[in-house]
Amino acid sequence: MSADVSGCTERERLNRISHALTGVLRHGHHRGGSLVQADGFAVVSYVLRLPHFGRLGATMEDEIDVVREDKKGRMSLVDGGAQGWMIRANQGWSLPVQVDSAYSPASDLPGVLVHGTTYGAIPSILRRGLVSGETLSRITGGHYERNKVHL
Numbered sequence: 703m704s705a706d707v708s709g710c711t712e713r714e715r716l717n718r719i720s721h722a723l724t725g726v727l728r729h730g731h732h733r734g735g736s737l738v739q740a741d742g743f744a745v746v747s748y749v750l751r752l753p754h755f756g757r758l759g760a761t762m763e764d765e766i767d768v769v770r771e772d773k774k775g776r777m778s779l780v781d782g783g784a785q786g787w788m789i790r791a792n793q794g795w796s797l798p799v800q801v802d803s804a805y806s807p808a809s810d811l812p813g814v815l816v817h818g819t820t821y822g823a824i825p826s827i828l829r830r831g832l833v834s835g836e837t838l839s840r841i842t843g844g845h846y847e848r849n850k851v852h853l
């Protein structure tokens with residue numbers, strides 16, 4: 703994705719920042735060491751130092767706007783105390799992320815669950831059941847992005 707923002711509207715620039723955040727926070731798309739901690743959070747000031755965000759002219763205020771304006775709630779911002787503001791994706795990681803309260807024990811689940819998928823995935827689901835991408839990678843030797851099955 704090009705970071706050139708000349709001729710972009712402000713909405714388009716914020717959309718590019720949102721996509722870049724998704725790449726870093728969900729999938730670790732950046733060069734160098736890991737910015738994303740085990741709990742999925744990254745220090746905002748470290749994220750803003752990445753070259754791509756500099757080319758986009760991204761600021762803390764932009765990141766607040768991106769999180770606030772996202773109707774689907776894809777990201778969260780929290781005050782990390784001495785570390786400053788922290789940001790994380792709320793779902794869809796291909797990175798190993800430990801989220802303590804996102805999932806209920808099986809005993810708390812309702813009797814009927816729904817999983818959105820494509821028609822092409824149905825034969826595999828009927829053969830193997832619903833398994834995470836990590837499990838499918840071990841079974842098939844292929845590459846699958848998701849760590850969890852979303853219902």
